[in-house]
Structure formats: structure tokens, C-alpha cells
Amino acid sequence: MSGLTTHPGLTTTESPFIEQARQDGRLYIEQPYELYTPENHEAWRKLYSRLLPRWQRYANPHFQEGLACLSLPHDRVPRLAEVNRFLEPRTGFRAKPVSGYVPAFQFFDCLRNREFPTTITIRHGDHLDYLPEPDIFHDVAGHVPMHTDANFAEALVRFGECAHTAAEIATGIRDPQRRSHALTSIIRAMARFFWFTIEFGLMKSPTGMRVYGSGLLSSYGEIEHSIKSSDVQRSPLQLEWVINQGFEIDHYQPLLFVVDSFDHLFSLVGCLEQWMKEGRLNHVAPGEPIVNERDLNSFLQAVR
């Protein structure tokens, strides 16, 4: 850190504040707003101004309504307390600042409690397009406007509840090897479902195909590609397909799934849980995403 001429503030992968929080084992933190540098605010301004016309063209109407009612600032990083002041009265959801990776069970459990783990750092102004990890632009501009919609919020809470069902199923399996295999498979199926809906979902609308997935909503290039490109296969969402379909995070998605509405999404989450109870998620196709030990243990330790 010594020798830097400019303070890194809250820039992704360069923030001493975040490093310290992680070293101290603090996952849930405050948003130290005064640490954002002029460069951090400028990165937000650029990202927001580039995406705005694309949201108007490609985002689903629920996102656009959410954006309007949150009054997100165009020219500076938002304060999460301000975001929550608009968000909470609508659906009970809150953006909850975190210092980094939230293990899978805790993440889903936050959703169940209407809390959204939210990254507070922002990408470097020179790398606006691709970022392997989430940042506050992805989390707040991409995800949070969706949380203002009551039907979408219910689907998200319902999905969070599935994590508890998964943990109970796993603890009911006596043999440790069988338990570990089944749970890994269930977590993989849940992660795939989340990826192809909440992160990269498309939805029909009266005016054509629209985006509701936050990975698309926060990407200047991919939001247009997802709707316009002939390289993308767009299929009505079929649960059997989604839970067995691997994905890679380092390039534009070649396959996307379409839902009719958020009621439809809600009913699909219900199906996912039913299949989980019937053991139909215990042996999904191997492959991405890799389920790590931390995620596995987060589920095993959940049921006391």
C-alpha cells in the first residue's frame, strides 16, 4: 500500500478497508461512505450513463419501475441507507453490506430474511466492462431495482426457503458420503437455477423479449447481446434442463431461459423444492459450478 499516490478508496480488489474487514473475520459491515474517492464516484457515473439507454430499450418494465422508485443517483455511488429507505417500505427487502463472499447457505438464508448481501466496492474506472466478481454497480443497479417488485421479491424469498429444505434433507441422510454427494448435487442445482433466472433470466413482455437477470442488467455489452444476437439460444425455461445445465462465467452466455412472468418464476421455485424433496436433485449432471467445501459446510452446519 505504501507509495501509492492516489488512495484506492473502495475500488474492487484494491481496498485496504475490505482487506482489513476480511482479516478481522467481519463479513457483515457498514458502508464507510467517506472512503469512496472521486474516481469511485466517476466509475459509477460512467457505468450508469452508459447503461441507462440500454435499460430503457431492453430491461423489463418491473426493473424500470424499480429504478424510478429507488431514485438511484446518476453521478455518485449510492448510499445503501438511502436505497433502503425507498426499498424497504415496498417489499421489506434491504441491501446488507458485506466484505466479500457469502457462503451459499448464508446467502440464501439472507434472501429468506429479505436481506440482500451487497458488495460495497466498485470496479476500477479503467475496467468498466468485465469483472469476474460482483461490485456495487452489479449489486445495486443490477439486482436491487428488481427487489422493489412484490412478485419478484416473493420468488426470491421462496428460493431462500429452499436452502432450509436442502439442509434438512442433507442432515436426514446418515451415510456421510451419500450425504455429501447429494448435497453437492442439490447446491449445484440451486446455483444453476439462480444463475439462469435471477442472474441471466429473460422474460416475455407485450413489447417483446426483455431482460430481468441482474448479470445482464449490469452489463453494457451483454444486455443487448442477450436480446439481439443470433448466437444466443433462448428457450422457455424447463426445470429439468436448467438444473443439469453447466455454465461458464467468463464469456457471454450462449444459452438463456425465458419465463412468462414472476408468478411463473415463483411456481418454478415451488417445483424446484418439490423435486428436491423427491430426491430428483440428488444426481444432477456434473460440471459447473464447482461446489466448494465452504458452501457444503454452510448447509451441514445450518440445521442444529
Ligand SMILES: [Fe+2]
Ligand atoms: Fe449477482
